[in-house]
Amino acid sequence: MKIPIIRKGEYDIWSMRMRQYICHTDHNLWDVIVNGDLKEEPVPTGETSAPPAPKTAKQLAARRNQERVKSILLLAIPDEYLLKFHNVADAKSLCEAIKISWSLDKAYDRFQKLISQLEVHGALISKEDINQKFLRSLPSSWNQIALIMRNKPDIDEIDIDDL
Incomplete structure (x- = not known):
């Protein structure tokens, strides 16, 4: 079987195909996405080293x-999106990051269509108004970034594509 490649605007179909692909490959792999990261001892706060090496056969398999x-x-x-995701720590987080990124692209496309x-x-809408409305429409996971962007002094001059 060939790995399904995600395409713009096709997240829902891709996620169904990816689940089938992963389950077909090995059903235990889907459990990794559903249940999250390994249950190992946490890395002490302040350290950026890799997690400890697995000690048991079960931990090694996980x-x-x-x-x-x-x-x-x-x-x-x-390839053009790969750098966004290569540093994500585990499969469950990676799956969530992909979902958020593609939902943001979908929201942006819908917003552009409405504008x-x-x-x-014949409606005249200022760049500032467009930008503010878009920032308010973002998912809650983007609240901190949206707040920072909303308070930028040049928000009224930034094109939405640059935003």
Whole structure:
């Protein structure tokens, strides 16, 4: 079977295909995404080293599964987006990051379509108003970034594509 590659605007279909692919490969791999990271001793606060090496056969198998799923997910991402995701720690977090990123792209595309339709009907909307409305429409996980961007002094001059 060929790994399904995610394409713009096709997250829902891709996620169904990816689940089937992963389950077909090894059903235990899907559990890695559902249940999250390995249950190992946490790395002490302030340290940036890798997690401790697995001590048991079960931990070793779990680590291998984690790496396999993460590799499969990274192979399913087009090259232009790969740098966004390569530092994500575990497969479950990677899966969530992909979902958030593609939902943001989808929201942006819908927003652009609405703005274009308003402009076709003669509505004049300032760049500041467009930017503020878009920032308010972002998912709650983007609240901190949206707050910072909303308070930028040049928000009224930034084009939405640059935002």
